[in-house]
Amino acid sequence: MDKKTLYIAIFAIGIVALFIIEPFAIGIIQSAGNGNAGGSASGGNSSSVSFTGTAVANITIVRYEPYLIVTGNNSNAGAVSEKLIGEGKVSYASWNGDTLIVSLKSSKDVPSAAAEFEAGNASVVATAYFSTSPKVKVSDANGTVVDADGTSISMQMRPVYEEGSTHEATFAARVDAGKITGMGQVSILPTVVKGVAVEAKISSPPEAIYSVAVAWKGRTEAKQKAVASGAAYKEKSYVYVANASKETLDIAVAGKPYATGTQPGIISVQNNYTDSETIGRDLLAMGYIAVFPESVATFSNASGISSANALVDSLMAANISAKVSTDWTAKIKLPEEIVKDGKSYFGQAGGIELLIEGTGALKENSTAMNVSVDLEAEGSRIVRITAVNPA
Numbered sequence: 001m002d003k004k005t006l007y008i009a010i011f012a013i014g015i016v017a018l019f020i021i022e023p024f025a026i027g028i029i030q031s032a033g034n035g036n037a038g039g040s041a042s043g044g045n046s047s048s049v050s051f052t053g054t055a056v057a058n059i060t061i062v063r064y065e066p067y068l069i070v071t072g073n074n075s076n077a078g079a080v081s082e083k084l085i086g087e088g089k090v091s092y093a094s095w096n097g098d099t100l101i102v103s104l105k106s107s108k109d110v111p112s113a114a115a116e117f118e119a120g121n122a123s124v125v126a127t128a129y130f131s132t133s134p135k136v137k138v139s140d141a142n143g144t145v146v147d148a149d150g151t152s153i154s155m156q157m158r159p160v161y162e163e164g165s166t167h168e169a170t171f172a173a174r175v176d177a178g179k180i181t182g183m184g185q186v187s188i189l190p191t192v193v194k195g196v197a198v199e200a201k202i203s204s205p206p207e208a209i210y211s212v213a214v215a216w217k218g219r220t221e222a223k224q225k226a227v228a229s230g231a232a233y234k235e236k237s238y239v240y241v242a243n244a245s246k247e248t249l250d251i252a253v254a255g256k257p258y259a260t261g262t263q264p265g266i267i268s269v270q271n272n273y274t275d276s277e278t279i280g281r282d283l284l285a286m287g288y289i290a291v292f293p294e295s296v297a298t299f300s301n302a303s304g305i306s307s308a309n310a311l312v313d314s315l316m317a318a319n320i321s322a323k324v325s326t327d328w329t330a331k332i333k334l335p336e337e338i339v340k341d342g343k344s345y346f347g348q349a350g351g352i353e354l355l356i357e358g359t360g361a362l363k364e365n366s367t368a369m370n371v372s373v374d375l376e377a378e379g380s381r382i383v384r385i386t387a388v389n390p391a
Contacts, residue, residue: 052175053141055136060130060166061130061162061163061166062129063163064107065127067126069156071122081117110159114126114158124159128161129152130155131152136180146175148180162380188378194374195373196373199369199371200370202368203333204330206329210307212312213325218321218322219271221318229297229310232298233298234296238266241265241289242288251286257270267279329358331354332371334385352385356371356390371390372390
């Protein structure tokens with residue numbers, strides 16, 4: 001190692017010591033750079049008065065220091081660093097105790113290099129310089145809002161965002177004379193991506209589920225027949241009332257013998273009460289429409305369809321309205337890379353496996369299916385799948 005490289009290594013190790021002693025960490029109010037004078041306050045605050053509150057604003061990752069601080073799983077971290085040196089992305093890597101300091105040739109490679117270390121079960125941080133939007137609204141718990149000039153700061157963070165990218169974030173802010181002079185508790189909000197068309201592999205044979213929907217009036221009488229036939233039965237002794245508050249429903253059913261409780265949009269009803277017309281009139285008088293949900297008997301065994309049909313015949317003979325539907329559950333695996341509008345989002349190595357439900361028939365020999373995926377991402381990393389629906 002020549003003298004220049006030795007100086008760089010000492011400087012990088014010094015960065016670790018700095019972060020240990022005075023971290024630019026989430027949760028700490030950090031002094032910010034000087035902004036332009038000015039700003040205004042609503043709620044009676046003067047722009048010359050110090051003010052601390054919270055803000056939601058865009059921040060831009062301006063650049064990274066070209067260093068990574070890697071901890072955990074030393075053997076994998078060492079192997080990854082050797083790989084990146086061979087690819088020409090890393091100048092050198094040096095151990096300082098259990099911490100690996102990685103010097104990159106370009107700060108633009110920080111996110112991709114960090115992703116490779118994380119794939120080897122290591123934890124990675126880097127120093128990012130970011131700027132807020134030019135004007136930021138800062139508010140406190142009392143409802144006071146201050147319009148402040150934005151600022152730029154540096155912070156140690158997990159480097160999952162590309163240089164130059166802009167993201168919505170929440171943070172605590174101190175405002176002096178109309179400009180932000182300190183920031184802390186910085187949290188970049190995940191990107192919400194909806195309706196991504198994906199071809200998923202079916203990783204376990206689909207299991208058919210046969211359901212018998214029972215009319216609300218016959219829900220209690222049907223229970224004994226459903227349980228005797230081997231079905232799992234979900235009795236729904238309640239009524240939906242859209243957009244109704246609990247307070248409104250309490251007034252609507254006060255003194256009514258059928259009501260056993262309320263919550264927003266729902267009235268719980270005695271199991272043996274079947275007079276839906278009376279409930280409907282009571283609610284209509286308050287300007288609401290009652291919806292009476294069907295109870296459901298479910299069969300998932302090999303003879304489920306014949307059992308479901310037999311239950312329907314039994315219920316219809318007792319003048320209880322019922323009908324059969326076919327659903328299924330299947331375990332699927334999403335690909336490691338999901339693309340939406342030209343941007344790639346990456347999940348865990350090997351793909352993301354989950355259980356989904358669907359209606360209608362699904363061929364038993366199917367090996368893949370098209371689904372629509374909603375997800376949340378940090379940069380290009382998928383952090384949560386929020387919904388998956390058959391396409």
